Amino acid sequence: MALLRRSSHLIRPLTSPTLTASNLTSYLRHSFSSLDDTPITVETSMPFTSHNCEPPSRSVETSAKELMTFFIDMATMRRMEIAADSLYKAKLIRGFCHLYDGQEAVAIGMEAGITKKDCIITAYRDHCIYFCRGGTLLGTFAELMGRKNGCSNGKGGSMHFYKPESGFYGGHGIVGAQVPLGVGLAFAQKYNKEDHVSFALYGDGAANQGQLFEALNMAALWDLPAIFVCENNHYGMGTAEWRAAKSPSYYKRGDYVPGLKVDGMDALAVKQACIFAKEHSLKNGPLILEMDTYRYHGHSMSDPGSTYRTRDEISGVRQERDPIERVRKLILAHDIATEKELKDIEKEKRKEVDDAIAQAKESPVPDPSELYTNVYVKGYGVEACGADRKGVKAVLP
């Protein structure tokens, strides 16, 4: 075990970006007298392992309110992804659908450690990142079903969710492309002299991409506030990490760039790592965070997820490391809520998800004229043709 140094300046007072005490209690049938900001200190499941830097302390400051927020949001996300699975099988969602269940702690932990002025960019497993950045259930399901009220008006689909006003820049389909884009966001933040950072998320599959190392070099050369976050769920589609990477120690692959390995199933560890990364990056340039996480679903809805890994492995992780169960145990251990109350919350979230799906199903499909919108910001009145060039033409405004 690496010798840990308690770095008290890294244990920050909490900010709760998603829920305040007042709207939190509105979620619940009972009001909880213990839902306040009183610090609770929790140890992460395991210490951080570091490369070329001093790791942060494994003692994380949290609060009852934050733990409840984690539970509520992760329960919602879990339900959201499982519901998407059913919708896909019912053929209401088409094309690609990459689900995040199992990985919720990364999205919620990151959010707890940063602000909406910090930027996040990810690849195609983006539903929960969108949600944590302030996206809605209706926006999610309507987009997945290709409806007008979707977060991209039905024109993007599962892989192209965005919320730039909250610092979420998508939603990208080309493996690895989001990494230089994320460094570009950091470049702009530095150019504008903002005190904010950008998190570029990528998987263990994308970790071998050349453009990632090109971007890493420039981020380090120019001291950009870019944080490279490898969501290592150990499988790049069907290829296990040891079959794709000569060195699957992704947090070390930055060489001259420091790195931290984090238990990605522990939301508090993720939060601590992101606070550490933000502070580090604003002073010293890029850093790599490797989140050790796991996806219960296959790569996408086309993948049963069991031809390249055993069902025992999947159920083993679910049993031992599930992120929601971890937070549930913490909540119960600190007497923040009872088991029944937590189950009631899950039921309520399930209903919310079902209501959102019903609303999304009612949402109309985009008008045919939308085929021609947003091609350009400024179209100069150019004509765009449909499939039949002698048929309907549209003028791009």
Add this chain to the structure above:
Amino acid sequence: MLGFIRQTVCNRGVSVSKSQLRFLVPGGRNYASGAKEMTVRDALNSALDEEMSADSKVFIMGEEVGEYQGAYKITKGLLDKYGPDRVIDTPITEAGFTGIAVGAAYHSLKPVVEFMTFNFSMQAIDHIINSAAKSNYMSAGQISVPIVFRGPNGAAAGVGAQHSQCYAAWFGACPGLKVLAPYSSEDARGLLKAAIRDPDPVVFLENELLYGESFPVSAEVLDSSFCLPIGKAKIEREGKDVTITTFSKMVGFALKAAEILEKEGISAEVINLRSIRPLDRATINSSVRKTNRLVTVEEGFPQHGVGAEICASVVEESFEYLDAPVERIAGADVCMPYAANLERLAVPQIEDIVRAAKRACYRSTSMAATG
């Protein structure tokens, strides 16, 4: 020929006194009133300078754009004027720096990315198309990408197969992109300024051999507010017998061909496309409806080229007006060879344009070889 020699000398970095004077005087403003001339290089440099001065969000990124003063000296003097935060030398990593520039554009900066030649843009083409061109559409307008990708495109002189490809047709096919190809200094200034101000991704295809060529520029062109509209072609020479559409360096060739044709009693109308995407179909079609004959000219590969699109467009919209089949002059269907005599055969020459125009006018004595 002197112009060609001057261009070659400039490319080797040896300064010629008259051109050097122009570097010292941005935009040539020191000259007394009267017909002013400006090289395409200076036109581009002054456009970049003015747009960077007007908008602090504009920055330049690319290989050798800073301390080297630009591989082709287009960015000369800009590092000294605007500093290393706004004129950024990159490592030789196109995929990486193009992605970084597009990400910066997502966050509302206005990057001008220089590709040393567009041949290297292939290393970054995923970012140009998938990250830049498509983002506004996929996000339903939430993410716009006000970026310019510029650099020399197409054949130079003796640089061989990997350094001579024209990318107008490939980029011109993509919705979400704007693709511009200047010819003269007026084009270079007006279109580059328009491109930098444009909120969409613009591919700006320059030509190395044109950088050293001088063109007359009016006071209006020299003004810092000068801008040309995107999507509008220019009729460089009016005519009534045959329309010749072309862009970039071939505009010069077409104009010379038109002079030769004039002596033989054929009045050619030369259209400088300026904008590959959006293509000015209205100007092209109205010209063909007037002349009834069309020759498309380009330097790039013929299959699926710009000329093929123009021909299809004219057949769709002005078929009844055509008195002859559309003629197409393009680069040869081969990789660019090195040997000078073969290179000459691989790109269109003035006599090719003349011959095609005559064929369109049923004036050639021998038919093109078949079989």
